[in-house]
Amino acid sequence: MSYIDLYYRPDKDLVCEFYVEPAKGLSVKEAAEHLAGESSVGTWTEVQTSTPRIRKMAAKVFSIKGNQVKIAYPQELFEPGNMPQIMSSIAGNIFGMKVVENLRLLDIDFPKDIVKSFKGPEIGLEDLRKITGIKGRPILGTIYKPKLGLNPWEMEELAYRVYSAGLDYTKDDENLCSMSFNKFEDRVPRILGVADKIKSEQGRTVIYAANITAPAHEMLKRAQLVKDHGGKCIMIDIMTAGWSGLQYIREQNLGMIIHAHRAMHAAFTRNPKHGISMLAIAKAARLCGVTALHAGTVVGKMEGPKEEVVQIDSFLKSDFYGMKKVMPIASGGLHPMLVPDLLKILGTDMVITFGGGLWGHPGGPESGVRAIRQSADAFMQKIPIQEYAKSHKELAEALKTWK
Numbered sequence: 001m002s003y004i005d006l007y008y009r010p011d012k013d014l015v016c017e018f019y020v021e022p023a024k025g026l027s028v029k030e031a032a033e034h035l036a037g038e039s040s041v042g043t044w045t046e047v048q049t050s051t052p053r054i055r056k057m058a059a060k061v062f063s064i065k066g067n068q069v070k071i072a073y074p075q076e077l078f079e080p081g082n083m084p085q086i087m088s089s090i091a092g093n094i095f096g097m098k099v100v101e102n103l104r105l106l107d108i109d110f111p112k113d114i115v116k117s118f119k120g121p122e123i124g125l126e127d128l129r130k131i132t133g134i135k136g137r138p139i140l141g142t143i144y145k146p147k148l149g150l151n152p153w154e155m156e157e158l159a160y161r162v163y164s165a166g167l168d169y170t171k172d173d174e175n176l177c178s179m180s181f182n183k184f185e186d187r188v189p190r191i192l193g194v195a196d197k198i199k200s201e202q203g204r205t206v207i208y209a210a211n212i213t214a215p216a217h218e219m220l221k222r223a224q225l226v227k228d229h230g231g232k233c234i235m236i237d238i239m240t241a242g243w244s245g246l247q248y249i250r251e252q253n254l255g256m257i258i259h260a261h262r263a264m265h266a267a268f269t270r271n272p273k274h275g276i277s278m279l280a281i282a283k284a285a286r287l288c289g290v291t292a293l294h295a296g297t298v299v300g301k302m303e304g305p306k307e308e309v310v311q312i313d314s315f316l317k318s319d320f321y322g323m324k325k326v327m328p329i330a331s332g333g334l335h336p337m338l339v340p341d342l343l344k345i346l347g348t349d350m351v352i353t354f355g356g357g358l359w360g361h362p363g364g365p366e367s368g369v370r371a372i373r374q375s376a377d378a379f380m381q382k383i384p385i386q387e388y389a390k391s392h393k394e395l396a397e398a399l400k401t402w403k
């Protein structure tokens with residue numbers, strides 16, 4: 001049976017675009033045939049148990065342009081609302097097949113019915129804007145650093161210092177969960193207590209993204225603890241916790257912001273010839289209901305081509321069959337000097353978090369916060385950053401420290 005039908009025009013199918021590098025001796029078409037079979041109804045040989053009804057469910061390779069291959073999958077191959085199942089099909093066994101030297105899932109076009117079978121964000125980009133009351137500028141935040149080692153009392157003090165200096169948002173680092181030196185249940189009430197204090201002193205709603213990453217049952221307990229203490233935001237390392245972990249938490253309808261960290265994504269997104277693109281991951285993350293997603297910076301310390309980061313950012317903010325929008329998070333090696341370029345490339349609708357670029361400020365954390373805010377203000381007021389620094393000493397110091 002053939003899985004190739006170059007005359008086929010997908011209608012309600014789920015469509016995947018792949019980069020296919022066939023194994024020696026095979027053509028792209030031959031490799032694509034195997035990929036379509038393995039990722040839908042087939043296996044390496046014809047089986048006696050196949051019937052005309054089942055053959056109708058086969059995926060169809062409908063476009064081959066050089067190494068770019070498009071495959072259409074009938075919707076009935078997928079369980080509605082089950083991201084692990086979808087990934088096991090379109091991003092499963094095929095990556096390990098000997099018929100390909102390299103294989104990359106470049107993009108996924110989810111049809112309306114599949115989109116509608118997912119919850120999407122409960123709290124979206126616009127809700128995050130409403131909760132914080134911040135309009136017309138990026139939301140500015142930090143990751144507590146050093147990433148591991150601080151205890152809850154130290155973090156409480158640091159939280160007060162950066163929030164009272166004007167910061168909007170703080171977050172745990174991706175590997176800070178609940179360790180002997182910093183138990184989740186000791187840390188969270190303290191930092192949320194600071195957030196309450198800031199509300200009464202300054203009237204501002206500041207956000208703390210508490211990292212609940214853990215086995216699913218424990219994540220739920222931790223999310224509940226955050227909620228019980230009046231918290232509005234939980235952070236999940238969505239790649240290491242997995243789609244199931246994310247969907248499980250989203251489906252509780254906790255009414256909380258889900259800050260999605262993507263640690264581990266580069267294990268499969270980085271090689272341009274093999275793996276899964278970050279765009280495909282971002283689409284799946286939106287379906288599964290994140291509020292905000294680490295999407296790349298172009299200018300910072302982490303790899304991620306400009307074209308792709310721009311594409312991800314615009315997808316997150318685009319119309320997607322009425323599903324709420326997702327706020328991009330720019331993070332990783334950022335400091336004030338990089339802010340104008342970052343905002344020029346990606347726009348101002350984003351959360352920007354600075355770890356080293358705040359805590360490394362020679363004037364201390366308060367100066368770090370002011371320098372960050374000044375860098376964003378300079379951009380919003382269309383004043384070159386060096387010019388703005390002449391009358392803003394914290395910014396001037398930051399520009400001297402990080403060029």
Ligand code: CAP
Pocket residue numbers: 143145147173174261262263294295296297301302329330331332333334353354355356357
């Ligand atoms: C940033 C960060 C984030 C990265 C991850 C870090 O800290 O907390 O984990 O942003 O990359 O530990 O590196 P710095 P991405 O500001 O000190 O670099 O956002 O691209 O997923």
Ligand code: MG
Pocket residue numbers: 143147173174
């Ligand atoms: Mg980090």
